[in-house]
Amino acid sequence: MTTDAKVVHLNPLTAEQNNAASAARLPAALIQLRDKAALQLKQALQALFDNADDTLFEMADRATSNGEQNAFFEAMRDLRLKRKNVEREFLQAIFESFSSLNQYAIGKAPALDSVSFDSLSLVQNDELEETVATDAMVAKVLSRDSQALGHLTTRLNAVISRKLDDKSNPLGPASLCADFLSACASLGVDIRVKLIILKLFEKFVLADLDQLYAEANQQLVAAGILPELKSTPVRRSPSQGQAASRGVAGEAVSHSAVAGEFAEQDVQEVFSALQGLLSQARGSLTQRQAPVDAMPITSNDLMRLLSHMQQRAPAQASAEFDLRDQLEQLLSRASAKSGKTRVVGEVDEDVINLVSMLFEFILDDRTLPDSLKALIARLQIPMLKVAVLDKTFFSRGSHPARRLLNEIAAASLGWGDQDNAQRDSLFQKIEQIVQRLLNDFVDDPQIFSELLSDFMAFTVDERRRSELLEQRTRDAEEGSARSELARKQVEQALNQRLLGKKLPEVVVRLLQEGWSSVLTLTCLKHGVESDEWNAALATMDDLIWSVEPHDDPEARLRLLELVPGLLKALREGMTSAAFDPFATSEFFSQLESLHVHAFQRFKRIMAAPVAEKTREQNQALLDAGIEVPLLEVPPADEPDVAPMVEVVEEIVLLAPGETEAPQPEVALPDDDEMLPKVDALRVGSWVEFIEDDEHKLRCKLAAIIKPTGKYIFVNRTGMKVLEKTRMALAIEFRRNAIRLLDDALLFDRALESVIGNLRRLKNG
Incomplete structure (x- = not known):
């Protein structure tokens, strides 16, 4: 006898049923709009993946090393395996965004916020490159389709309970980029491949948003939603990507052209995004307003002026050195000679302002030793000349000039002001590099590649020696810890029998x-x-x-x-x-x-x-x-x-070299707020112990000896300079006598700070 008729199945709703339930709360016009837009986006995404294989193969064919070529081939394989999953998650995110339009409950926050200029958190240089690329893509769509998108947002607001803006519009470029980045999170590709995929997303998805917005507005007008809003007819240029809604087989794609135009477009987009941020701040960055009839100088003339300043740069530059003020003086002389007011062009002025702000951050950075700041300050003019010549300076983390600055800062992290500059090989090496740039750099950036290779070879040798000594230090400390534990065991055995x-x-x-x-x-x-x-x-x-x-x-x-x-x-x-x-x-x-x-x-x-x-x-x-x-x-x-x-007192065995037993240290409560700071320290972290303004010790945590609870610190040569217990470090934190040194890339931290400041100026 069966009882199936009496069984009530309590299966949870499937995702599709949940979407259907949520969609039931949307007006019919929005459901139709969503479905049509999803179909067009799905076809556009399929076109992206259909062409990604050929594009990556083209990039692999152009690779300059086996490792680089293998990376592109691995990326092709990963995309083939995961494309269906990415497509599904992307469309699912769009459906969820529409489902929440009539809900006041807090839904999923737009993922793009986590990588926007407003909330930059530079853990790696890759994140900055991805952030700038996506912001540039969004900015391009907004500049091209802002009216159509604004009308679509207004019409959506007329029929839903939540209030949208262009950024939170489910079909807006910001939301679509966020959904796509979230869907691509499972891809195991490096930043070069990710930027290529983003470029393909722009070409096959974002490039056709004007058509999507036009059709969506027409659909809502047909449903009687704000027909009085008038939009400018869409004019599509032949260079724009094919309309994905018409299918993906209609137009062949030149994969070589796609691969070849990535670098140039990325540079322009990144620099344009930075210029957009600077536009609101130009007035506060310049000392005076130029006359209406002022004549901008060419970039070549600017390079000549900078070379003149470079040759006459003071031997001891400092944070007080104002490059813009020095340039103003030269321009004033040139204006007096020619009888016409000469000024720097807007693009070059933006470059000057960016580099000046970057160096203001660098020379104010507490991570750099004060004795080395004077040396690095002298690099400001050469770095500005590079930025004028090559805008990838701001967008490409692998740019030789940018890498040279980062490598110098990284090598300087453990350099203490108490070190003898005249005898220290690192200081002398940096001084040689600075002097070579000031003497020899005119307009050929190749010198930065040469100096970078030379400095990397120098630091590799230094690092190899320091790592060898550091390993010996760790081995000795681990042996010392084992000896200390053995002494404790022996002490216990003796006291049990003699006390x-x-x-x-x-x-x-x-x-x-x-x-x-x-x-x-x-x-x-x-x-x-x-x-x-x-x-x-x-x-x-x-x-x-x-x-x-x-x-x-x-x-x-x-x-x-x-x-x-x-x-x-x-x-x-x-x-x-x-x-x-x-x-x-x-x-x-x-x-x-x-x-x-x-x-x-x-x-x-x-x-x-x-x-x-x-x-x-x-x-x-x-x-x-x-x-x-x-x-x-x-x-x-x-x-x-x-x-x-x-025997009335406990026996205490002394380690070799000890003359008396160590005094018991001050103990803090187990819930003291400083202990988590100690626990957050990781092997390899650089810290600075501060006794007073004149006595500071920079060192690296080389080992945490767990059996004894000792933290072993070494200097940049790998030699042990300090050991502390967990409790002693907590006490140092409590009296503000220890400071963590940020070992993230110096240039990128500076760029992050500048972007953040510009955003605050723009929004303020």
């Missing part, structure tokens, strides 16, 4: 000074679970028993059996530990006396009853008046042959 007992001084010294070394060596070699360790403890127990007083006659027999083997074990152990042979001989001489004395004591104990009976008999004869011969009576107990000591 509170009164024993001959020579035995206490033998165990504390000599046998402790045997136990330590045994613990290090074999561990505390080994037979050798237990045998060494048994020898110590036998020694203590052999010098303690015993009255039991059976103890005499045990002592007779024990002593020969005990002396042999003691002698072998002391020899294996390479203990001082003269001290060993003295110990054994005194120990022999103790054992002889113990045997004599046993003899006296056994003879005492006989002597007592003899005395009683003699006394009886004397009482009877009978004269008895003089009999030998055993002597009274002799005093101890060795001084005795009572």
Whole structure:
């Protein structure tokens, strides 16, 4: 008998059912709009992936190394495997965005915000390149289709409960880019391939948004939604991508052209995005307004002026050096000679402002040692000349000039102001590079590649030497930690057996000074679970028993059996530990006396009853008046042959070189807010310990020795300069005597800061 008819299936709703349920709350016009737009975007995305294979193959064919070529081939394979998943997640995100239009509940935040200029968090240079690329793509769509997108947003607001702007519009470029980046998160590709995929997304998806917006607006007008809004008819240029809604097979794509135009377009888009940010800040960055009839100088003229400044740059440039002010003075002289006001062109002025702001950040950065800032400040004019010549300076993380600045800053991270600049090879190398640029750089950026290669070779050699010494330091500290743990084990064993007992001084010294070394060596070699360790403890127990007083006659027999083997074990152990042979001989001489004395004591104990009976008999004869011969009576107990000591204080074993036990450190509560700061330190982190304004120590955390809880710090040569416990570091944090040094790329941190400041100026 079956009971299927009585079973109620409680399966959760599928994703499609959830979408259907949410869509039911949308007006019919929006459902139709969503479905049509999704179909067009799906076809456009398919065109993207259909062409990605050929584009990546073209890039692989142009690769200059096997490694680079393999990276493109791996990316092709990854895209083939995951394209369906990316398409599905992208469309799912669009459906979810439409589903939330009539919901006040907090939905998924637009993913693009996490990589926008407003919230840049530079963990890697890749993120900055991706951020600038996506912002440029969005800006291009907004500049081209802002009216159509604005009308679509207005019409959507007329029929939904939530209020949208162009950024949160589900079909806006910002949302679409965010959805696509989120869908591509599972792709295991590097930044070069990701930028290519983004470029393809722009070509096959974003390039056709004007048609999508036009058709969407017409559809809503047909539904009677704000027909009074009038849009300019769409004019499509032949250079724009094909309309994906008409299918992907209609137009062939020149993959070589796609691959070839990436670099140039990226440069223009990145620099355009930066110029857009600068546009609102130009007034506050320039000292005076140029006259209406001012004549801009050419970039070539600007290069000549900069070369003139470069040759006459002060030998000790500083943070007070104002490049813009110096350039203004030269332009004033040129204007006076020609009779016409000469100014820098707008594009070149933007470059000057960007480089000036970058160096303001760099020279104010606390990570750079003050003694090296003067050197790096002298690079401002050469870096400006490079930026005027080559705008990829701002967009390409691998640009030789940019990399040279980053490498110099990274190598300088551990350089302390107390180091001797005249004798330090790093300082001399940086000084040579700066001087070479000032003397030889005119207009050929190739010099930066040469200097970068030379400096990288220098730092590789320095790093190899420091890493070797650093590894030796770690090995020594780990060995020291094992020794310290072994000493703790030996201390515990000694205190368990000696504390509170009164024993001959020579035995206490033998165990504390000599046998402790045997136990330590045994613990290090074999561990505390080994037979050798237990045998060494048994020898110590036998020694203590052999010098303690015993009255039991059976103890005499045990002592007779024990002593020969005990002396042999003691002698072998002391020899294996390479203990001082003269001290060993003295110990054994005194120990022999103790054992002889113990045997004599046993003899006296056994003879005492006989002597007592003899005395009683003699006394009886004397009482009877009978004269008895003089009999030998055993002597009274002799005093101890060795001084005795009572162990009342815990035994503390000192490490080699220590003269006294370390004092207990101040303890903070387990929930102290500084302890998580210590726990956040990672091996390789650079820190600066600050005693006062003149005494600062820069060092790198080379190892955390977990058994002892010690943090080992080394200088840039790999030599140990400091060790601290977790608690001691927390105390240093509490008194603000320790500062973390940011080892992220200097140029990129500067660019992030400049972008953030410009955004605040623009929005303020």
